[in-house]
Amino acid sequence: MRFKGLDLNLLVLLDALLEERSVTAAARRLNLSQPATSSALARLRDYFGDELLQQSGRNMLPTAHALSLQPLIREVLGDVERLVAASSGFDPATSDRTFRLVGSDYIFMTLVATLIASLQIEAPGLRFEISPPDPGIIQRLERGDIDLLLTPRHFVSPNHPAVAIFDEPxxxxxxxxxxxxxxxxxxxxxxxxxxxxxxxxxxxxxxxxxxxxxxxxxxxxxxxxxxxxxxxxxxxxxxxxxxxxxxxxxxxxxxxxxxxxxxxxxxxxMMEEMAQYHTTRDRDAGLQWLLGRLQDRARLSG
Incomplete structure (x- = not known):
């Protein structure tokens, strides 16, 4: 889709480029080929009349103009996510959505595994991707790469909503x-x-x-x-x-x-286990449904 001559899909790519500061890493993140990503960067440079990212050794550094665009791009993409979440219904019985969760092996063994098993009848088409926490987990949350971060309260980001799941001695x-x-x-x-x-x-x-x-x-x-x-x-x-x-x-x-x-x-x-999600997902019907099921399962396992 184009708006005033700009292919809006390129904003997603520019956001990834500014975050990763690498054509290769941005291409990997968006599942694109490196030539396609380089070509898209050339189109972005032509549209904005600016280099946007300049090679500096092995890294690419954003220009001053690119840095001024970055918060505007994040705002636009956040508004789009809120629009999609608000307009999308969710039926667990028919959905084939993939939920991306991040949590330790502790939370997987004591809660997430039994939750997934319990949803087999209610939501047979759902898929789950579970990965362990890593030093860049807050950045992944900021980018919207994950749906839920399951972590103790003192590890959550102050910039996004988090709900209590259970207290643990x-x-x-x-x-x-x-x-x-x-x-x-x-x-x-x-x-x-x-x-x-x-x-x-x-x-x-x-x-x-x-x-x-x-x-x-x-x-x-x-x-x-x-x-x-x-x-x-x-x-x-x-x-x-x-x-x-x-x-x-x-x-x-x-x-x-x-x-x-x-x-x-x-x-x-007591350790307070939390579930955190990006602020743009507050009207995501599917995610809010999953949060409710997590809390229900936590009460049963307590």
Whole structure:
């Protein structure tokens, strides 16, 4: 579609180019070939009478004019998204929509997996893409690349809506023959025990529990660093190691592994799990339906 001589599809491409600052990355993001993307950039340059992006070593840097256009483009695309969401109905029984969710293995195992299974009859055509959090997750949310970000409250962006899904306490988990579970677990016993911690990715991002315990100044003896929450329970049996894990996930593994659970021997706030979406999706009927189903499923699993 053209408006005053501009192919409006090119605005989506210009937004991607300004965000990625790379023809190759923008082409990959939009599932276009590199020659097609380069050709579209040439048309944009001709229309705006400006280079828009200039090569600088291996990177492309936006011109001053391009930077002035960027917020206007985001505003236009946001208005289009709101228009589409407001005018689109959603029937779960017939929809073949793909929902893109981002969340840890913890939230997948304790909520998302059972939600997907429960929707098989009500919404048999729906598809789901679930990916783990990464350092660029807020940027992906800003670009509208994901539908829902499932994360603790203190990780959400202040720029977009977020709704509470459930509150989650943490517990201490370890081998059920570990002597420290024979009685009430004390803080001294906890600090003396070798521990398993969870840190994410190459940047070693802290989990909610790790942040809280470090803030409390707990001097712990960590001898295993696990890459995911689901990896933790497997290194606990037949050892003196313990870990702090979300109660729901600990209970899942305690049903199949020889594990015991104990209350934390110190005060730690409940973790509030949230679902965040882009502000342009507030009238997206399908997304709001999915949010409602998430909250329903969370109440059943609590």
């Amino acid at each position: 943490h517990v201490v988990i370890g081998w059920n023959e570990n002597p420290i579970f024979a009685g009430e677990l004390t803080l001294e016993q906890f600090l003396d025990a070798p521990q398993v911690a969870v840190l994410f990715g190459p940047t070693r991002t802290l989990s909610f529990a790790e942040e809280q315990m470090r803030a409390l100044g707990l001097q712990r003896r960590i001898d295993v660093i696990a890459p995911t929450f689901a990896a933790v329970p497997w290194v606990l049996p037949h050892s003196s190691r313990v870990a702090v894990l979300q109660r729901r996930l600990a209970e899942v593994f305690a049903r199949t592994l020889p594990l015991a659970l104990a209350p934390l021997p110190f005060a730690m706030p």
